[in-house]
Amino acid sequence: MLTKKGKYGLKAMVHLAGHPPGEATLVTEIAEANQIPKKFLDTILGELRNAGFVNSKKGKGGGYTLARPAHDIRVGHIVRVLDGPLAPIQCASKSSYRRCDDCRDEKRCAVRLVMLEARNAISRVLDERTLAEMRALADADEMRLMYHI
Known part of the structure; x- marks a missing residue:
């Protein structure tokens, strides 16, 4: 069974895949948009960074980005x-x-x-x-909701 850690990690990765490559996203934005406790998300993103899935940058303009294209993950x-x-x-x-x-x-x-x-x-x-396919599923669902399809 997928744990909350796994589920939240996938949600965070799908969120990052929705941003243009190289555009950093703050952990607070990811947490709020996906209803994930920020402290738990910090830990998850740290593991994903150590595994080479995300990059992090501190300071102004900082945040998280995918380390590789979503179609390669x-x-x-x-x-x-x-x-x-x-x-x-x-x-x-x-x-x-x-x-x-x-x-x-x-x-x-x-x-x-x-x-x-x-x-x-x-x-x-x-x-x-791939992560890109997961992101496409999320985008398609959002479109259905917007246009009542």
Whole structure:
């Protein structure tokens, strides 16, 4: 399940993707526009900065910008940075695999096999979607609301 940290991080990234490249956005603007507690958002943006997704600049004209074009950022990568592996259980994880202590035959474990299927489905969706596509979904929804479509 996506945590609040992951959800807020995605919202912040979609917000930044809505601004022209290089145009800095203040954390207070992102927080207010997306109903995210500012202090929590500061922490999230710090993690995203450390992972190379955003740049930050202090002082006048400062704020946050995307470090790469939105079409080069995969949603799955953001989620993994903020929430960790996509797999529901560790024995189904590609990046944080750990065998279960109580498993006799991992290759025939029905729980693991279904969780692998779930992990692969989640990964397929999140790793194929870009931040630009998420932003386009938000823009299309905004247009529908404006024009009552």
